[in-house]
Amino acid sequence: MAISRTGFFRSLFGGGSGPRKIKVHVTTDSSESVDLEHIALGLAVSFVSFCASSFRFDVVLKGVRAAKAERYILNTNPNTNQSGPDFWAEIAYNLLTYGEALAVDVGGHLYIADAWTVEENPFGVNAYHSISRHGVSLDIAKPESEVLHFVLPGGPDSMPIMSSLFDDYGRLAGMASDRYIPDQRYTLKISSIAQGDPDFEQNYKTMVEDSIVPFLTAKKGVLPLFDGFDLAALDGQTGARTTSEATDFQNLVTEAIKKAAALYHIPPGLLLGEAVTNDGLLDDFLSFCIQPIANIIQTELTRKRLSPSDVMAGGRIICDISQVIHFDVLRKSAQVEKLIGSGYYTIDKMRERA
Numbered sequence: 001m002a003i004s005r006t007g008f009f010r011s012l013f014g015g016g017s018g019p020r021k022i023k024v025h026v027t028t029d030s031s032e033s034v035d036l037e038h039i040a041l042g043l044a045v046s047f048v049s050f051c052a053s054s055f056r057f058d059v060v061l062k063g064v065r066a067a068k069a070e071r072y073i074l075n076t077n078p079n080t081n082q083s084g085p086d087f088w089a090e091i092a093y094n095l096l097t098y099g100e101a102l103a104v105d106v107g108g109h110l111y112i113a114d115a116w117t118v119e120e121n122p123f124g125v126n127a128y129h130s131i132s133r134h135g136v137s138l139d140i141a142k143p144e145s146e147v148l149h150f151v152l153p154g155g156p157d158s159m160p161i162m163s164s165l166f167d168d169y170g171r172l173a174g175m176a177s178d179r180y181i182p183d184q185r186y187t188l189k190i191s192s193i194a195q196g197d198p199d200f201e202q203n204y205k206t207m208v209e210d211s212i213v214p215f216l217t218a219k220k221g222v223l224p225l226f227d228g229f230d231l232a233a234l235d236g237q238t239g240a241r242t243t244s245e246a247t248d249f250q251n252l253v254t255e256a257i258k259k260a261a262a263l264y265h266i267p268p269g270l271l272l273g274e275a276v277t278n279d280g281l282l283d284d285f286l287s288f289c290i291q292p293i294a295n296i297i298q299t300e301l302t303r304k305r306l307s308p309s310d311v312m313a314g315g316r317i318i319c320d321i322s323q324v325i326h327f328d329v330l331r332k333s334a335q336v337e338k339l340i341g342s343g344y345y346t347i348d349k350m351r352e353r354a
Helices: 008-013 036-052 068-075 084-098 155-164 167-180 200-217 243-263 279-305 308-312 333-342 347-353
Strands: 056-061 064-066 100-106 109-113 115-119 127-133 147-151 186-190 229-233 316-320
Touching (some): 036 243, 084 155, 127 147
Antiparallel strands (some): 056 064, 100 109, 186 229
C-alpha cells in the first residue's frame, strides 16, 4: 500500500490576500492512504477542543459577579442547537484548524459561522459579508463590533507554515512503505497442453487481467486457475518483514504526533496516550496551550459583549480553565484547607470549584 499525500490541511488553509472563506465540512477521499499530517494535527486539535468544552465563563462588573443572563448564554445555551460545551469545543476546533473562528449574535443567540468574507478597512471598521452556517446566510453585513472574531497570532496565514513542517514525514512515510511492502516475484507455469488449447491466448489474457493482477494487488483473495496453469513465488521471495521495517510506520507516526504536540504546546505523552503523573507537565499544558486560547476568547468577549464604561470600571468576562483538569477535593484536602484558611477561597467558592 503506497503512502499518498492528500494535501488535506493545505487545501483548507489557503492563504494570500483578499477576503477569506472558511469551509468547515470537508470530505476526504476514502482511499486506503495514510496522511501523517492529518493524523497528527487532527489528534492535537481534537484533544484541545475537548478541553475547551470544559471552559466556564464569569462576568464581573465593579468587582462583583453579575450578568446572570450573559453567563447563561456563554455557559449553558448559546443557541437553541448547541450547548455551551459544544459551542466552545467548535470554536477551539476552528481556531486551531484554520487560525480563526467567527461567532455572530442573531436574535440574542450566538451562532458559529463556517463561511464569511471580510471587507477589511485598516483605518476604519471591518465589515463582514455573506456570513453563513451550514449553507444558510445572513441577509445583512455585520460591522466588526457586532461579531466575535477570534484569531490566533498570525491568523490563517500561519497555517500553511505549520503544515509544511510535516512534508518530510510524508516523504519518509513513502520510503517506509516501499520497505514495508517487499518486492515479490512470481512465475506462471503453463503446461504444453494448455498452450495447445485453441482458446489459450484469450484464456491467458483473461486470467492475467481479471484474476492474477487483482489477486496480487489485494490484501486477501482467492485465485482461480485454469487447468495447466500454476502460479508460484520465486525461491527466496518469502515476503517476510523484518522488525525494523514493521516498526518504521509506528516510529513515523509517533514522531509526527510529537511534532504536532510541540506546535500546540501539549506534552507529547498526553497525545500518545501515556500516563502523565507529573503535575508540572499538566501545569505547562494549561499555561502554554489552554490559557493562551482562553485569553484570546475572554479578551474578545470582554471588548465586544461589555460596554466601554463597564470595562473602564473594571468589568470583564473571565474564561475559567480550572475545570479542564479534574480536581479531586479529597486528594487535595491539605491544599484546600490552606486556601480556605488563608481567605483566598471561601467555603462556598471551594464547593463550587469542586
